[in-house]
Amino acid sequence: MKIYIVFILIFLSFSTFLYGQNNGFMGKKNFISADIRVYAPIIYGLSTSDANSEYNKTEGPNFAPKSNLLDYGFNLTIGRAASRNFGLMLQISSSRYDFAVTDNQYSLDASNFFNTGDYYQVLKINWLKAKVTTVMPIIEFTGNSGLLPLGLSHQIGLGFSTNKLLKDDYNVLIADAYGQQFIQKENLYDYSSKGFKSYVFMYKINLRIPINDYLLFNLGFRYNVNYYPKVFQGLNSSSETKYLIENINLRDYMRSKEFRNVLSLETGLSFCF
Amino acid sequence: MSDLIQSESFINRCDELKKIVDDEKTDKKLDKAEREKIKKKENKTDISNFILVDPAAVSHKKGKVDYNVSEELTEKFNESFKVASEKLNLKMQTVGKGNLADLGTAGFNEKSLFTTLLIQISNNDKLDIFPVDYSYLEKVTEDFGTNKLVFSIIEHSYKVEFSSTAFALIVFPPMLLGYLPLPFILGNRTEINLIVLDISNSKITSGASYNFREPVSKKGIQARLYDILSNINTKK
Numbered sequence: 001m002k003i004y005i006v007f008i009l010i011f012l013s014f015s016t017f018l019y020g021q022n023n024g025f026m027g028k029k030n031f032i033s034a035d036i037r038v039y040a041p042i043i044y045g046l047s048t049s050d051a052n053s054e055y056n057k058t059e060g061p062n063f064a065p066k067s068n069l070l071d072y073g074f075n076l077t078i079g080r081a082a083s084r085n086f087g088l089m090l091q092i093s094s095s096r097y098d099f100a101v102t103d104n105q106y107s108l109d110a111s112n113f114f115n116t117g118d119y120y121q122v123l124k125i126n127w128l129k130a131k132v133t134t135v136m137p138i139i140e141f142t143g144n145s146g147l148l149p150l151g152l153s154h155q156i157g158l159g160f161s162t163n164k165l166l167k168d169d170y171n172v173l174i175a176d177a178y179g180q181q182f183i184q185k186e187n188l189y190d191y192s193s194k195g196f197k198s199y200v201f202m203y204k205i206n207l208r209i210p211i212n213d214y215l216l217f218n219l220g221f222r223y224n225v226n227y228y229p230k231v232f233q234g235l236n237s238s239s240e241t242k243y244l245i246e247n248i249n250l251r252d253y254m255r256s257k258e259f260r261n262v263l264s265l266e267t268g269l270s271f272c273f
Numbered sequence: 274m275s276d277l278i279q280s281e282s283f284i285n286r287c288d289e290l291k292k293i294v295d296d297e298k299t300d301k302k303l304d305k306a307e308r309e310k311i312k313k314k315e316n317k318t319d320i321s322n323f324i325l326v327d328p329a330a331v332s333h334k335k336g337k338v339d340y341n342v343s344e345e346l347t348e349k350f351n352e353s354f355k356v357a358s359e360k361l362n363l364k365m366q367t368v369g370k371g372n373l374a375d376l377g378t379a380g381f382n383e384k385s386l387f388t389t390l391l392i393q394i395s396n397n398d399k400l401d402i403f404p405v406d407y408s409y410l411e412k413v414t415e416d417f418g419t420n421k422l423v424f425s426i427i428e429h430s431y432k433v434e435f436s437s438t439a440f441a442l443i444v445f446p447p448m449l450l451g452y453l454p455l456p457f458i459l460g461n462r463t464e465i466n467l468i469v470l471d472i473s474n475s476k477i478t479s480g481a482s483y484n485f486r487e488p489v490s491k492k493g494i495q496a497r498l499y500d501i502l503s504n505i506n507t508k509k
Contacts, residue, residue, distance in 0.1 A: 026495070147497065209490060221458070
Protein backbone atom coordinates (compact mmCIF):
# COMPACT_ATOMS: atom_id res chain seq x y z
CA MET A 1 0.00 0.00 0.00
CA LYS A 2 2.97 2.31 0.59
CA ILE A 3 3.66 2.40 -3.13
CA TYR A 4 0.09 3.64 -3.73
CA ILE A 5 0.62 6.49 -1.31
CA VAL A 6 3.85 7.38 -3.10
CA PHE A 7 1.98 7.21 -6.43
CA ILE A 8 -0.84 9.41 -5.20
CA LEU A 9 1.65 12.05 -4.06
CA ILE A 10 3.46 11.87 -7.38
CA PHE A 11 0.18 12.12 -9.32
CA LEU A 12 -0.98 15.07 -7.32
CA SER A 13 2.26 16.93 -7.93
CA PHE A 14 2.31 16.28 -11.67
CA SER A 15 -1.32 16.09 -12.71
CA THR A 16 -2.87 19.12 -14.25
CA PHE A 17 -6.60 19.51 -14.11
CA LEU A 18 -7.85 18.37 -17.45
CA TYR A 19 -11.21 19.67 -18.49
CA GLY A 20 -10.80 19.81 -22.23
CA GLN A 21 -13.27 19.40 -25.03
CA ASN A 22 -16.61 17.88 -24.29
CA ASN A 23 -16.71 14.20 -25.22
CA GLY A 24 -20.09 13.59 -23.65
CA PHE A 25 -20.89 10.02 -22.69
CA MET A 26 -18.58 7.88 -24.86
CA GLY A 27 -18.65 10.57 -27.50
CA LYS A 28 -22.43 11.05 -27.38
CA LYS A 29 -23.83 14.42 -26.30
CA ASN A 30 -27.55 14.21 -27.16
CA PHE A 31 -30.05 12.26 -25.15
CA ILE A 32 -33.71 11.40 -24.82
CA SER A 33 -34.96 10.51 -21.36
CA ALA A 34 -38.11 8.78 -20.25
CA ASP A 35 -38.79 8.97 -16.52
CA ILE A 36 -41.56 8.13 -14.18
CA ARG A 37 -42.34 10.53 -11.41
CA VAL A 38 -43.72 9.41 -8.08
CA TYR A 39 -44.68 11.49 -5.10
CA ALA A 40 -46.38 10.75 -1.86
CA PRO A 41 -48.80 13.52 -0.88
CA ILE A 42 -47.88 13.29 2.80
CA ILE A 43 -48.01 17.01 3.51
CA TYR A 44 -51.33 17.32 1.71
CA GLY A 45 -52.69 14.34 3.59
CA LEU A 46 -51.68 15.82 6.93
CA SER A 47 -52.83 19.32 6.18
CA THR A 48 -56.16 18.55 4.51
CA SER A 49 -58.84 17.83 7.03
CA ASP A 50 -60.79 15.55 4.74
CA ALA A 51 -57.86 13.70 3.29
CA ASN A 52 -58.04 9.92 3.58
CA SER A 53 -61.53 10.34 4.87
CA GLU A 54 -65.00 9.37 3.80
CA TYR A 55 -65.02 11.70 0.81
CA ASN A 56 -62.88 9.51 -1.31
CA LYS A 57 -64.85 6.58 -2.62
CA THR A 58 -68.46 5.70 -3.00
CA GLU A 59 -69.72 2.29 -1.99
CA GLY A 60 -73.35 2.12 -2.86
CA PRO A 61 -75.11 5.12 -1.33
CA ASN A 62 -72.31 5.64 1.23
CA PHE A 63 -68.98 7.39 0.92
CA ALA A 64 -66.29 4.98 2.10
CA PRO A 65 -62.70 5.85 3.05
CA LYS A 66 -59.82 5.26 0.70
CA SER A 67 -56.30 6.54 1.13
CA ASN A 68 -54.36 8.56 -1.44
CA LEU A 69 -50.83 7.24 -0.96
CA LEU A 70 -49.18 8.03 -4.29
CA ASP A 71 -49.54 10.33 -7.24
CA TYR A 72 -47.53 9.68 -10.36
CA GLY A 73 -46.50 11.08 -13.70
CA PHE A 74 -44.36 10.60 -16.74
CA ASN A 75 -41.62 12.83 -18.21
CA LEU A 76 -40.21 12.82 -21.71
CA THR A 77 -37.07 14.92 -22.10
CA ILE A 78 -34.81 15.72 -24.98
CA GLY A 79 -31.48 17.37 -24.25
CA ARG A 80 -28.01 18.21 -25.39
CA ALA A 81 -24.81 18.73 -23.46
CA ALA A 82 -23.63 22.08 -24.79
CA SER A 83 -20.38 21.79 -22.86
CA ARG A 84 -18.88 19.51 -20.24
CA ASN A 85 -20.84 21.17 -17.46
CA PHE A 86 -23.78 22.89 -19.11
CA GLY A 87 -26.74 21.42 -20.94
CA LEU A 88 -30.14 22.39 -22.27
CA MET A 89 -33.26 20.29 -22.18
CA LEU A 90 -36.91 20.48 -23.14
CA GLN A 91 -39.30 18.42 -21.08
CA ILE A 92 -42.91 17.44 -21.62
CA SER A 93 -44.50 15.86 -18.61
CA SER A 94 -47.85 14.52 -17.71
CA SER A 95 -48.91 13.61 -14.22
CA ARG A 96 -52.13 12.94 -12.42
CA TYR A 97 -53.28 13.56 -8.92
CA ASP A 98 -56.35 13.20 -6.72
CA PHE A 99 -57.59 16.13 -4.73
CA ALA A 100 -60.28 16.79 -2.19
CA VAL A 101 -63.06 19.36 -2.36
CA THR A 102 -63.01 20.45 1.24
CA ASP A 103 -65.46 22.21 3.48
CA ASN A 104 -65.73 25.70 2.11
CA GLN A 105 -69.46 26.32 2.59
CA TYR A 106 -69.66 29.25 0.21
CA SER A 107 -68.11 27.27 -2.62
CA LEU A 108 -70.37 24.32 -2.04
CA ASP A 109 -73.63 26.17 -2.60
CA ALA A 110 -75.37 24.37 -5.51
CA SER A 111 -78.54 26.49 -5.69
CA ASN A 112 -77.67 27.98 -9.06
CA PHE A 113 -77.29 24.56 -10.63
CA PHE A 114 -80.83 23.44 -9.69
CA ASN A 115 -82.27 26.93 -10.15
CA THR A 116 -85.61 26.17 -8.46
CA GLY A 117 -85.45 29.04 -6.04
CA ASP A 118 -84.66 26.69 -3.19
CA TYR A 119 -81.37 26.31 -1.42
CA TYR A 120 -79.21 23.29 -2.25
CA GLN A 121 -75.96 22.45 -0.56
CA VAL A 122 -73.24 20.04 -1.61
CA LEU A 123 -72.43 17.83 1.38
CA LYS A 124 -69.82 15.49 -0.02
CA ILE A 125 -67.95 14.94 -3.24
CA ASN A 126 -65.62 12.08 -4.11
CA TRP A 127 -62.01 13.06 -4.46
CA LEU A 128 -61.60 14.43 -7.94
CA LYS A 129 -58.90 13.38 -10.37
CA ALA A 130 -56.84 15.87 -12.32
CA LYS A 131 -54.23 15.62 -15.03
CA VAL A 132 -51.48 18.18 -15.38
CA THR A 133 -49.48 18.58 -18.58
CA THR A 134 -46.31 20.66 -18.37
CA VAL A 135 -43.91 21.99 -20.97
CA MET A 136 -40.64 23.08 -19.44
CA PRO A 137 -37.29 24.28 -20.78
CA ILE A 138 -34.56 23.22 -18.37
CA ILE A 139 -30.94 24.17 -17.88
CA GLU A 140 -28.60 21.58 -16.48
CA PHE A 141 -25.25 22.27 -14.89
CA THR A 142 -22.54 20.53 -12.94
CA GLY A 143 -19.34 21.40 -11.13
CA ASN A 144 -16.01 21.78 -12.94
CA SER A 145 -15.45 18.07 -13.30
CA GLY A 146 -18.79 17.41 -15.00
CA LEU A 147 -19.14 15.28 -18.08
CA LEU A 148 -22.72 15.77 -19.17
CA PRO A 149 -24.95 13.92 -19.74
CA LEU A 150 -23.20 11.55 -17.32
CA GLY A 151 -23.10 11.77 -13.55
CA LEU A 152 -24.40 14.13 -10.94
CA SER A 153 -26.04 17.33 -12.14
CA HIS A 154 -28.36 20.12 -11.06
CA GLN A 155 -31.36 21.12 -13.11
CA ILE A 156 -33.44 24.27 -12.99
CA GLY A 157 -36.58 24.73 -15.03
CA LEU A 158 -39.45 27.13 -15.42
CA GLY A 159 -42.49 25.66 -17.11
CA PHE A 160 -46.08 26.17 -18.04
CA SER A 161 -48.81 23.73 -17.00
CA THR A 162 -52.40 22.98 -17.85
CA ASN A 163 -54.51 21.30 -15.15
CA LYS A 164 -57.64 19.48 -16.30
CA LEU A 165 -60.26 17.59 -14.39
CA LEU A 166 -60.40 13.95 -15.49
CA LYS A 167 -63.64 12.30 -16.43
CA ASP A 168 -64.76 9.73 -13.88
CA ASP A 169 -67.81 8.38 -12.15
CA TYR A 170 -67.96 11.06 -9.45
CA ASN A 171 -70.74 11.22 -6.91
CA VAL A 172 -71.99 14.36 -5.27
CA LEU A 173 -74.15 14.14 -2.17
CA ILE A 174 -76.57 17.04 -2.00
CA ALA A 175 -79.04 18.20 0.60
CA ASP A 176 -81.99 20.41 -0.20
CA ALA A 177 -83.53 23.05 2.05
CA TYR A 178 -85.77 20.43 3.67
CA GLY A 179 -82.89 18.14 4.64
CA GLN A 180 -83.53 15.58 1.90
CA GLN A 181 -80.26 14.06 0.67
CA PHE A 182 -79.63 12.63 -2.78
CA ILE A 183 -76.69 11.75 -5.00
CA GLN A 184 -76.14 13.70 -8.19
CA LYS A 185 -74.10 12.00 -10.93
CA GLU A 186 -75.22 13.80 -14.06
CA ASN A 187 -73.99 17.08 -15.53
CA LEU A 188 -71.18 17.46 -13.09
CA TYR A 189 -68.59 19.11 -15.29
CA ASP A 190 -67.94 20.20 -18.85
CA TYR A 191 -64.93 18.02 -19.57
CA SER A 192 -64.34 19.74 -22.90
CA SER A 193 -63.64 23.05 -21.15
CA LYS A 194 -60.15 24.54 -21.02
CA GLY A 195 -57.94 23.61 -18.11
CA PHE A 196 -56.45 25.85 -15.48
CA LYS A 197 -53.10 27.37 -16.25
CA SER A 198 -50.24 27.38 -13.81
CA TYR A 199 -46.50 28.01 -13.73
CA VAL A 200 -43.98 25.62 -12.27
CA PHE A 201 -40.49 26.34 -10.99
CA MET A 202 -38.42 23.23 -10.59
CA TYR A 203 -35.03 22.31 -9.10
CA LYS A 204 -33.78 18.78 -9.43
CA ILE A 205 -30.65 17.01 -8.30
CA ASN A 206 -30.10 14.22 -10.76
CA LEU A 207 -27.78 11.28 -11.12
CA ARG A 208 -27.17 9.43 -14.39
CA ILE A 209 -25.39 6.10 -14.09
CA PRO A 210 -24.31 4.25 -17.25
CA ILE A 211 -25.83 0.85 -17.99
CA ASN A 212 -24.21 0.26 -21.37
CA ASP A 213 -22.71 2.35 -24.16
CA TYR A 214 -26.05 4.00 -24.96
CA LEU A 215 -28.26 3.83 -21.90
CA LEU A 216 -28.04 5.72 -18.63
CA PHE A 217 -30.10 5.03 -15.53
CA ASN A 218 -31.60 8.20 -14.09
CA LEU A 219 -32.40 8.88 -10.47
CA GLY A 220 -33.32 12.27 -9.13
CA PHE A 221 -35.14 14.24 -6.49
CA ARG A 222 -37.26 17.06 -7.79
CA TYR A 223 -38.46 20.09 -5.85
CA ASN A 224 -41.43 21.98 -7.26
CA VAL A 225 -43.07 25.28 -6.63
CA ASN A 226 -46.39 25.85 -8.40
CA TYR A 227 -48.00 29.17 -9.02
CA TYR A 228 -51.62 29.47 -10.13
CA PRO A 229 -52.51 32.89 -11.50
CA LYS A 230 -55.89 34.21 -10.41
CA VAL A 231 -58.83 33.43 -12.69
CA PHE A 232 -62.46 34.38 -12.51
CA GLN A 233 -64.12 31.04 -12.63
CA GLY A 234 -66.78 29.41 -10.50
CA LEU A 235 -68.79 31.08 -7.75
CA ASN A 236 -71.43 32.12 -10.19
CA SER A 237 -73.95 33.50 -7.74
CA SER A 238 -76.40 35.29 -9.97
CA SER A 239 -77.29 33.03 -12.87
CA GLU A 240 -78.10 29.47 -13.69
CA THR A 241 -75.14 27.18 -14.34
CA LYS A 242 -75.19 24.17 -16.58
CA TYR A 243 -72.74 22.02 -14.66
CA LEU A 244 -72.65 21.38 -10.94
CA ILE A 245 -68.88 21.53 -10.42
CA GLU A 246 -68.74 24.89 -12.16
CA ASN A 247 -70.05 26.23 -8.88
CA ILE A 248 -66.96 25.05 -7.11
CA ASN A 249 -63.74 26.92 -7.39
CA LEU A 250 -61.67 24.02 -8.72
CA ARG A 251 -58.60 26.17 -9.18
CA ASP A 252 -58.24 26.69 -5.43
CA TYR A 253 -58.53 23.00 -4.69
CA MET A 254 -56.05 22.09 -7.42
CA ARG A 255 -53.66 24.76 -6.20
CA SER A 256 -54.02 23.48 -2.67
CA LYS A 257 -52.91 20.02 -3.79
CA GLU A 258 -50.13 21.06 -6.14
CA PHE A 259 -48.71 23.63 -3.73
CA ARG A 260 -48.02 20.84 -1.28
CA ASN A 261 -46.43 18.66 -3.91
CA VAL A 262 -42.93 19.80 -2.95
CA LEU A 263 -40.74 16.75 -3.41
CA SER A 264 -40.97 13.91 -5.90
CA LEU A 265 -38.77 11.01 -6.92
CA GLU A 266 -37.99 10.59 -10.60
CA THR A 267 -36.38 7.57 -12.18
CA GLY A 268 -36.00 6.30 -15.71
CA LEU A 269 -33.66 5.78 -18.62
CA SER A 270 -31.76 8.07 -20.97
CA PHE A 271 -30.80 7.02 -24.45
CA CYS A 272 -27.65 8.81 -25.68
CA PHE A 273 -26.87 9.44 -29.31
CA MET B 274 34.92 37.06 -21.77
CA SER B 275 34.31 38.07 -25.39
CA ASP B 276 34.97 34.47 -26.41
CA LEU B 277 32.32 33.32 -23.99
CA ILE B 278 29.77 35.85 -25.22
CA GLN B 279 30.34 34.90 -28.82
CA SER B 280 30.25 31.14 -28.23
CA GLU B 281 27.32 29.29 -29.74
CA SER B 282 26.38 27.46 -26.54
CA PHE B 283 26.23 30.72 -24.59
CA ILE B 284 24.07 32.41 -27.24
CA ASN B 285 21.72 29.40 -27.37
CA ARG B 286 21.37 29.42 -23.58
CA CYS B 287 20.71 33.19 -23.65
CA ASP B 288 18.02 32.71 -26.29
CA GLU B 289 16.39 29.98 -24.19
CA LEU B 290 16.29 32.17 -21.10
CA LYS B 291 15.03 35.16 -23.12
CA LYS B 292 12.23 32.99 -24.51
CA ILE B 293 11.25 31.87 -21.00
CA VAL B 294 11.11 35.48 -19.79
CA ASP B 295 9.11 36.55 -22.88
CA ASP B 296 6.71 33.64 -22.41
CA GLU B 297 6.16 34.60 -18.78
CA LYS B 298 5.47 38.21 -19.81
CA THR B 299 3.03 37.05 -22.50
CA ASP B 300 1.43 34.63 -20.07
CA LYS B 301 0.73 37.43 -17.61
CA LYS B 302 -1.04 39.42 -20.33
CA LEU B 303 -3.36 36.54 -21.24
CA ASP B 304 -6.73 36.17 -19.63
CA LYS B 305 -7.74 33.02 -17.77
CA ALA B 306 -9.52 31.41 -20.73
CA GLU B 307 -6.56 31.91 -23.06
CA ARG B 308 -4.14 30.56 -20.47
CA GLU B 309 -6.31 27.48 -20.01
CA LYS B 310 -6.49 26.99 -23.76
CA ILE B 311 -2.70 27.04 -24.02
CA LYS B 312 -2.40 24.75 -21.01
CA LYS B 313 -4.78 22.24 -22.58
CA LYS B 314 -2.82 22.35 -25.83
CA GLU B 315 0.45 21.78 -23.98
CA ASN B 316 -1.16 18.90 -22.09
CA LYS B 317 -1.72 16.95 -25.28
CA THR B 318 0.58 14.18 -26.40
CA ASP B 319 0.55 11.32 -28.86
CA ILE B 320 -0.63 8.22 -27.02
CA SER B 321 -1.74 6.23 -30.07
CA ASN B 322 0.55 3.52 -28.71
CA PHE B 323 1.25 3.42 -24.98
CA ILE B 324 2.25 1.15 -22.11
CA LEU B 325 -0.11 1.13 -19.15
CA VAL B 326 1.99 0.53 -16.04
CA ASP B 327 0.38 -1.18 -13.09
CA PRO B 328 -2.95 0.67 -12.90
CA ALA B 329 -3.87 0.93 -9.23
CA ALA B 330 -7.14 1.26 -7.34
CA VAL B 331 -7.82 2.14 -3.74
CA SER B 332 -11.23 2.00 -2.12
CA HIS B 333 -11.76 3.52 1.31
CA LYS B 334 -14.42 2.49 3.77
CA LYS B 335 -14.82 4.14 7.16
CA GLY B 336 -11.41 5.79 6.78
CA LYS B 337 -9.57 2.54 6.05
CA VAL B 338 -8.55 0.84 2.83
CA ASP B 339 -10.98 -1.91 1.89
CA TYR B 340 -8.68 -4.47 0.23
CA ASN B 341 -11.41 -6.67 -1.26
CA VAL B 342 -13.24 -3.77 -2.88
CA SER B 343 -9.90 -2.29 -4.00
CA GLU B 344 -9.09 -5.56 -5.75
CA GLU B 345 -12.45 -5.57 -7.53
CA LEU B 346 -11.99 -1.93 -8.47
CA THR B 347 -8.54 -2.69 -9.92
CA GLU B 348 -10.08 -5.29 -12.24
CA LYS B 349 -12.78 -2.82 -13.31
CA PHE B 350 -10.13 -0.17 -13.88
CA ASN B 351 -7.97 -2.49 -16.00
CA GLU B 352 -10.95 -3.61 -18.04
CA SER B 353 -12.09 -0.01 -18.50
CA PHE B 354 -8.68 1.00 -19.86
CA LYS B 355 -8.91 -1.79 -22.44
CA VAL B 356 -12.40 -0.80 -23.57
CA ALA B 357 -11.70 2.95 -23.66
CA SER B 358 -8.46 2.56 -25.64
CA GLU B 359 -10.13 0.16 -28.09
CA LYS B 360 -12.96 2.62 -28.69
CA LEU B 361 -10.41 5.35 -29.39
CA ASN B 362 -8.26 3.07 -31.55
CA LEU B 363 -5.30 3.42 -29.20
CA LYS B 364 -2.85 0.55 -28.92
CA MET B 365 -2.42 -0.28 -25.25
CA GLN B 366 -0.02 -2.76 -23.71
CA THR B 367 -0.24 -3.46 -20.00
CA VAL B 368 2.61 -4.19 -17.64
CA GLY B 369 1.72 -4.89 -14.06
CA LYS B 370 -1.09 -6.23 -11.98
CA GLY B 371 -3.30 -8.62 -13.88
CA ASN B 372 -0.77 -9.90 -16.37
CA LEU B 373 2.45 -10.44 -14.42
CA ALA B 374 1.74 -14.17 -14.34
CA ASP B 375 1.82 -14.16 -18.15
CA LEU B 376 4.80 -11.83 -18.50
CA GLY B 377 6.88 -13.59 -15.86
CA THR B 378 10.14 -12.25 -14.51
CA ALA B 379 10.76 -10.06 -17.55
CA GLY B 380 7.39 -8.34 -16.97
CA PHE B 381 8.14 -7.83 -13.30
CA ASN B 382 11.52 -6.30 -14.16
CA GLU B 383 9.91 -3.98 -16.71
CA LYS B 384 7.30 -2.88 -14.20
CA SER B 385 9.98 -2.19 -11.59
CA LEU B 386 12.05 -0.30 -14.13
CA PHE B 387 9.16 1.97 -15.12
CA THR B 388 8.11 2.56 -11.52
CA THR B 389 11.68 3.39 -10.49
CA LEU B 390 11.92 5.84 -13.38
CA LEU B 391 8.74 7.58 -12.23
CA ILE B 392 9.98 7.86 -8.66
CA GLN B 393 13.34 9.12 -9.90
CA ILE B 394 11.60 11.82 -11.96
CA SER B 395 9.40 12.82 -9.04
CA ASN B 396 12.46 13.30 -6.85
CA ASN B 397 14.22 15.45 -9.45
CA ASP B 398 11.42 17.17 -11.29
CA LYS B 399 13.36 20.38 -11.97
CA LEU B 400 16.43 18.65 -13.34
CA ASP B 401 17.20 16.58 -16.41
CA ILE B 402 17.71 13.13 -15.05
CA PHE B 403 19.76 10.27 -16.31
CA PRO B 404 17.64 7.11 -15.97
CA VAL B 405 18.95 4.39 -13.70
CA ASP B 406 19.05 1.77 -16.39
CA TYR B 407 19.21 3.76 -19.60
CA SER B 408 20.27 0.98 -21.97
CA TYR B 409 17.64 -1.44 -20.65
CA LEU B 410 15.01 1.27 -21.04
CA GLU B 411 16.08 1.76 -24.66
CA LYS B 412 15.69 -1.95 -25.29
CA VAL B 413 12.28 -2.13 -23.63
CA THR B 414 11.11 0.88 -25.64
CA GLU B 415 12.12 -0.90 -28.84
CA ASP B 416 10.36 -4.11 -27.76
CA PHE B 417 7.10 -2.31 -27.00
CA GLY B 418 7.35 0.00 -30.00
CA THR B 419 6.54 3.08 -27.96
CA ASN B 420 8.18 5.42 -25.48
CA LYS B 421 4.95 6.54 -23.77
CA LEU B 422 4.20 5.20 -20.30
CA VAL B 423 0.83 5.80 -18.69
CA PHE B 424 0.51 5.59 -14.90
CA SER B 425 -2.92 5.84 -13.39
CA ILE B 426 -4.67 5.41 -10.10
CA ILE B 427 -8.31 5.49 -9.07
CA GLU B 428 -9.50 6.23 -5.54
CA HIS B 429 -13.04 5.76 -4.29
CA SER B 430 -14.82 6.37 -1.03
CA TYR B 431 -18.41 6.53 0.10
CA LYS B 432 -19.34 8.54 3.12
CA VAL B 433 -22.74 9.91 4.02
CA GLU B 434 -22.28 13.26 5.72
CA PHE B 435 -25.21 15.13 7.21
CA SER B 436 -24.75 18.82 7.70
CA SER B 437 -25.50 19.70 11.30
CA THR B 438 -26.85 23.11 10.26
CA ALA B 439 -29.33 21.42 7.92
CA PHE B 440 -31.07 19.94 10.94
CA ALA B 441 -32.18 23.44 11.81
CA LEU B 442 -34.73 22.75 9.08
CA ILE B 443 -36.57 20.65 11.63
CA VAL B 444 -38.58 23.80 12.32
CA PHE B 445 -40.00 23.34 8.83
CA PRO B 446 -40.31 19.55 8.33
CA PRO B 447 -41.06 19.61 4.58
CA MET B 448 -37.67 21.23 3.94
CA LEU B 449 -35.93 18.68 6.16
CA LEU B 450 -37.66 15.91 4.21
CA GLY B 451 -36.32 17.48 1.03
CA TYR B 452 -32.78 17.65 2.43
CA LEU B 453 -32.58 14.05 3.68
CA PRO B 454 -31.93 12.32 0.30
CA LEU B 455 -29.05 14.66 -0.61
CA PRO B 456 -26.25 13.25 1.62
CA PHE B 457 -26.93 9.77 0.23
CA ILE B 458 -26.70 10.97 -3.37
CA LEU B 459 -23.58 13.02 -2.65
CA GLY B 460 -21.80 10.30 -0.64
CA ASN B 461 -19.68 8.89 -3.49
CA ARG B 462 -16.30 10.41 -4.21
CA THR B 463 -14.11 9.02 -6.95
CA GLU B 464 -10.87 10.44 -8.27
CA ILE B 465 -8.85 9.31 -11.26
CA ASN B 466 -5.30 10.56 -11.68
CA LEU B 467 -3.29 9.83 -14.77
CA ILE B 468 0.11 10.89 -16.05
CA VAL B 469 1.92 10.22 -19.31
CA LEU B 470 5.67 9.82 -19.11
CA ASP B 471 7.87 10.06 -22.17
CA ILE B 472 10.84 7.70 -21.79
CA SER B 473 12.80 9.38 -24.59
CA ASN B 474 13.33 12.55 -22.57
CA SER B 475 12.32 11.26 -19.12
CA LYS B 476 9.64 13.95 -18.81
CA ILE B 477 6.04 13.87 -17.77
CA THR B 478 4.29 15.23 -20.83
CA SER B 479 0.60 15.10 -19.83
CA GLY B 480 -1.56 14.63 -16.82
CA ALA B 481 -5.13 14.55 -15.70
CA SER B 482 -6.78 14.81 -12.34
CA TYR B 483 -10.40 14.04 -12.45
CA ASN B 484 -13.11 13.58 -9.84
CA PHE B 485 -16.75 12.59 -9.96
CA ARG B 486 -19.52 11.73 -7.53
CA GLU B 487 -21.69 9.06 -9.10
CA PRO B 488 -21.42 5.45 -7.83
CA VAL B 489 -18.34 3.82 -9.28
CA SER B 490 -19.21 1.35 -12.04
CA LYS B 491 -17.31 -0.26 -14.90
CA LYS B 492 -19.20 1.74 -17.53
CA GLY B 493 -18.78 4.94 -15.55
CA ILE B 494 -15.00 4.46 -15.35
CA GLN B 495 -14.91 3.60 -19.05
CA ALA B 496 -16.69 6.83 -19.92
CA ARG B 497 -14.31 8.90 -17.79
CA LEU B 498 -11.21 7.18 -19.19
CA TYR B 499 -12.58 7.61 -22.72
CA ASP B 500 -12.83 11.31 -21.98
CA ILE B 501 -9.36 11.58 -20.41
CA LEU B 502 -7.56 9.61 -23.14
CA SER B 503 -9.48 11.41 -25.88
CA ASN B 504 -8.52 14.80 -24.43
CA ILE B 505 -4.87 13.91 -23.97
CA ASN B 506 -4.29 12.22 -27.31
CA THR B 507 -3.18 14.52 -30.11
CA LYS B 508 -3.92 12.08 -32.92
CA LYS B 509 -7.64 11.53 -33.50
